[in-house]
Amino acid sequence: MNQIEIEHLNKNYGSLQALHDISLDIPVGAFVALVGPSGCGKSTLLRTIAGLETITSGTIRVAGEVVNDKAPRERDLAMVFQSYALYPHMTVEQNMSYSLRLRRRPKAEIDERVGEAARILGLEKLLKRRPKQLSGGQRQRVAMGRAIVRKPKVFLFDEPLSNLDAALRVQMRSEIRKLHKNLGATSVYVTHDQIEAMTMADLIVVLHDGRIEQIGRPLDLYRRPANRFVAGFIGSPAMNFVPAEVTADGRTIAIGTGTLLKIPRAQEPGRKVLAGLRPEHLRLDGSGERLTATVDIIEGTGSMTFIEARIGSDLLNVAYAGTYETEAGAPLTLGIASDDIYLFDPETGRAL
Amino acid sequence: MLQSGLVKYLRDGKGFEGTLIVAAVLYLLVFAAFPLIYTVVMSFQEVDMFTLGTLVRPFAGLTNYTDLFHRPEFAPIVWNTMIFVTLSIAFQLTIGFALALFFLQDFPGSTYVRGLFLAGWILPALVVGAVWRWIFAGDFGVLNYALQSLGLIDGQIYWLSDPAYALYSVIIANIWLGIPFNMILLSVGLAGIPGDVYEAAEMDGANVIQRFLTITLPMMGPTLGAVVALGVIFTLQQFDLVAALTQGGPANASNVAQYWSWQMSFQTYEISGGATVATMMIALVIVVAVIYVRSVQREQSF
Amino acid sequence: MKRYLLLAFALLFAAIYLFPVYWMYATALKTSGSIFKYPPELWPSEPLVQVSRVFAEHDIGRYLWNSLLVASGITAITMLLGTGAAYALANARGAKANVALFLVIVLQVLPPSLMVTPLFVAFNHVGLLDYPRTAVVLATAAKTLAFYIVLCRATFTQVPRELKDAALVDGNSHLGAFFLIILPLARNGILITSVLVFLQSFGEYVYSRSFIATRELQTATVNLATYLSANSADWVGLMNYAGIYVAPILIVFILLQRQIVTGLTSGALK
Ligand SMILES: Nc1ncnc2c1ncn2[C@@H]1O[C@H](COP(=O)(O)OP(=O)(O)O)[C@@H](O)[C@H]1O
Ligand SMILES: [Mg+2]
Numbered sequence: 001m002n003q004i005e006i007e008h009l010n011k012n013y014g015s016l017q018a019l020h021d022i023s024l025d026i027p028v029g030a031f032v033a034l035v036g037p038s039g040c041g042k043s044t045l046l047r048t049i050a051g052l053e054t055i056t057s058g059t060i061r062v063a064g065e066v067v068n069d070k071a072p073r074e075r076d077l078a079m080v081f082q083s084y085a086l087y088p089h090m091t092v093e094q095n096m097s098y099s100l101r102l103r104r105r106p107k108a109e110i111d112e113r114v115g116e117a118a119r120i121l122g123l124e125k126l127l128k129r130r131p132k133q134l135s136g137g138q139r140q141r142v143a144m145g146r147a148i149v150r151k152p153k154v155f156l157f158d159e160p161l162s163n164l165d166a167a168l169r170v171q172m173r174s175e176i177r178k179l180h181k182n183l184g185a186t187s188v189y190v191t192h193d194q195i196e197a198m199t200m201a202d203l204i205v206v207l208h209d210g211r212i213e214q215i216g217r218p219l220d221l222y223r224r225p226a227n228r229f230v231a232g233f234i235g236s237p238a239m240n241f242v243p244a245e246v247t248a249d250g251r252t253i254a255i256g257t258g259t260l261l262k263i264p265r266a267q268e269p270g271r272k273v274l275a276g277l278r279p280e281h282l283r284l285d286g287s288g289e290r291l292t293a294t295v296d297i298i299e300g301t302g303s304m305t306f307i308e309a310r311i312g313s314d315l316l317n318v319a320y321a322g323t324y325e326t327e328a329g330a331p332l333t334l335g336i337a338s339d340d341i342y343l344f345d346p347e348t349g350r351a352l
Numbered sequence: 353m354l355q356s357g358l359v360k361y362l363r364d365g366k367g368f369e370g371t372l373i374v375a376a377v378l379y380l381l382v383f384a385a386f387p388l389i390y391t392v393v394m395s396f397q398e399v400d401m402f403t404l405g406t407l408v409r410p411f412a413g414l415t416n417y418t419d420l421f422h423r424p425e426f427a428p429i430v431w432n433t434m435i436f437v438t439l440s441i442a443f444q445l446t447i448g449f450a451l452a453l454f455f456l457q458d459f460p461g462s463t464y465v466r467g468l469f470l471a472g473w474i475l476p477a478l479v480v481g482a483v484w485r486w487i488f489a490g491d492f493g494v495l496n497y498a499l500q501s502l503g504l505i506d507g508q509i510y511w512l513s514d515p516a517y518a519l520y521s522v523i524i525a526n527i528w529l530g531i532p533f534n535m536i537l538l539s540v541g542l543a544g545i546p547g548d549v550y551e552a553a554e555m556d557g558a559n560v561i562q563r564f565l566t567i568t569l570p571m572m573g574p575t576l577g578a579v580v581a582l583g584v585i586f587t588l589q590q591f592d593l594v595a596a597l598t599q600g601g602p603a604n605a606s607n608v609a610q611y612w613s614w615q616m617s618f619q620t621y622e623i624s625g626g627a628t629v630a631t632m633m634i635a636l637v638i639v640v641a642v643i644y645v646r647s648v649q650r651e652q653s654f
Numbered sequence: 655m656k657r658y659l660l661l662a663f664a665l666l667f668a669a670i671y672l673f674p675v676y677w678m679y680a681t682a683l684k685t686s687g688s689i690f691k692y693p694p695e696l697w698p699s700e701p702l703v704q705v706s707r708v709f710a711e712h713d714i715g716r717y718l719w720n721s722l723l724v725a726s727g728i729t730a731i732t733m734l735l736g737t738g739a740a741y742a743l744a745n746a747r748g749a750k751a752n753v754a755l756f757l758v759i760v761l762q763v764l765p766p767s768l769m770v771t772p773l774f775v776a777f778n779h780v781g782l783l784d785y786p787r788t789a790v791v792l793a794t795a796a797k798t799l800a801f802y803i804v805l806c807r808a809t810f811t812q813v814p815r816e817l818k819d820a821a822l823v824d825g826n827s828h829l830g831a832f833f834l835i836i837l838p839l840a841r842n843g844i845l846i847t848s849v850l851v852f853l854q855s856f857g858e859y860v861y862s863r864s865f866i867a868t869r870e871l872q873t874a875t876v877n878l879a880t881y882l883s884a885n886s887a888d889w890v891g892l893m894n895y896a897g898i899y900v901a902p903i904l905i906v907f908i909l910l911q912r913q914i915v916t917g918l919t920s921g922a923l924k
Binding site for chain 2: 656657658660661663664665667668671672674675677678681689690691692693694731735736738739741742743745746751754756757758759760761763764765766767768769770771772773774775776778779792793795796797799800803827828829830832850853856857858859860863864875878879882883889892893896899900903904907911912914915918
Binding site: 082 | 748814820824835
């Protein structure tokens, strides 16, 4: 069963079309990430679900019911904002209980639910404070608490971790996952950080320029990107793209310097393609399909070594798990498994 | 059904904020935009005590305008208005800028003392005019006394009744009124110039005067433009001071257009004349206001 | 050391600037004989408090009461219509909102002495001049409304947009979010701007002078102006009158000086 169903949704701001024909089903209990570069329409999509933006055309259903014309307060969704949007003139406790008070729940129930949320998030000692007197991490927790007390059908998150420092962000990632599991509600999570999406979500929706590029489970997106945009967006460091041409037998491609690489599936001979090679798939022992390159730049962190290598006029990023010592200008023999070579149409970007 | 739909639209839809804007805009249309248009209409009609009560009045074409231009007091009053605006703004701006620069320095209580100047802005202009009238008094006025003790003048100056001085008296009082506003706005502009720009200029070897000329002035450009535009607008609004000090006299020596317009309408009942002056002045004010709004928008985008 | 020298200069400048205010009160304390001494006494040698005499003689209470009524009416209409509009204009984007804002700014700058002619004729038509104080309130509010909207809008733009969104998701209607979340946060700015509107209206002259014919209904500005032209030699009485009139304004100003300065500086140029 689907918690949220979106059909042919379009959203215009004046002459600017922010969302193009979005169709998306979100199953009950799923953790769905909306990911894409800044300005691609993630927040807009989330806000149309929340009812904070009116839609230009299409339908949105929550729990089977069309909510197009419903106000946010009639949709039973909770939202965590990027800036947290805590009410500055209320204490933590008042912030968390606000929605329950608006719904005129009995005092005892409010106290119990706020108490429980505070316990889960470790906010018990902060209940009487104002948002101003809290650290960034604490504010983030209050924003979560405000959503939790509602026990809503759906949680909406708009980049909730982007204002935290790196260590806290990693910690909160797993906490939000855990919360999601324990509460069992559906979560829609907006982020521009593909790593956050990959580690947290059951299902990822990749958005680009207001369009859905691909929907899939995290590893499916990594393994079978539908197009060049998804291939380049998912995975870090990003995939290398090298122009190439399919040879006469249709089973190999030739890249810039004339090096031939065997490809997984036969293609139309003579066709121009874009070959996609993931940095972590390029091996330094030269096994598999071989490429001869020279080292341009080398950077090591100890556990990882990043090399920028040059083949003719093409640049390749190589990510090697381990230490490897060489110097700029030195020759380098790279290898890649034939199955790890992706091909894309240079014009449409579609995967071949 | 329809009713509950309307209630919902007002509470939850775009209707809420739209209604708030529409209510205020309607009020402004009725009590500000309508009179504005009505002035223009009346400037093309014959309006006097007899036609005041009727809606349909004889169309006068441009006669109101040509009559106005042929009045002997027309040229002097236009000239007075120009002097009034130019001198008021020149001095308000210079003194206000000097004070703003002075209060930019770091010393205890600078914000508080600077704030004291706003007392001049907040007092009713009519009362200010009454006080200045006493200061300007010819025989026993404190201004004449001060100037005499400083050795600047010998006899008494009859500030308000001498046609040579009357306009300048009004200007002096108007400058006094305008200084605080200029100073505060310019202070805001000055505070917006980042300190490291000055430090960089100092490293480059610019002295105080060079820093003022090459950094402060150019960076204050947009603010100065806005302040001058607002100054023109406020100076053209100044009515109360004229009423309190000279009533435009003696013999129109200190009369300015905005006072003249009112005099015609309310003292000599030449209502079309008053409306005609008002129309021309309003056109001027709107032009300045448009320049002002444009310049502020440009400043914000940068 | 230099900092205190600067302070001394600052105080000197302020003293020179505020001399007219001082002179008003100094004169008010002199006897009607001593003001005609030349050179003038900078400090009244035999101060005489004549406030209550002048107050009673000129029936100042009545005119101040009229001023108070008019100013309260103007402030009430301005706040009622202006607060919501300022809020909506702070949120709104797009061409229509820009037109509305532009209209507000342009209508703010129209000189009352030029608007008074058509207003008088129109009010005369609809019979509003029979209620002259109401006429003054309605006309002046159009002017203060624009000023108020411009300043309050600046206050509302400082309240983060997402707070409204959060309130809507939490279960407020637009109406509820405005009253329960946004208004409390913008309260200070609104109050200061309202005080400014009140003080401005308290000193309103053009409309009161033009619309109010009945002496009993005159505001203090008009009455003071009449007195000024009729008894131009009674400087003691005049300065007492002026001093009484502006005393409440000065008191409010001294109490709220800091807030007024910040309120003006945050919104004036925007
Ligand atoms: N209220 C608005 N009015 C006009 N354009 C908007 C508005 N909100 C967002 N946009 C535009 O819509 C596009 C998508 O914005 P958004 O959904 O916020 O992107 P993001 O993916 O970074 O969250 C952007 O081009 C943005 O400029
Ligand atoms: Mg966003």
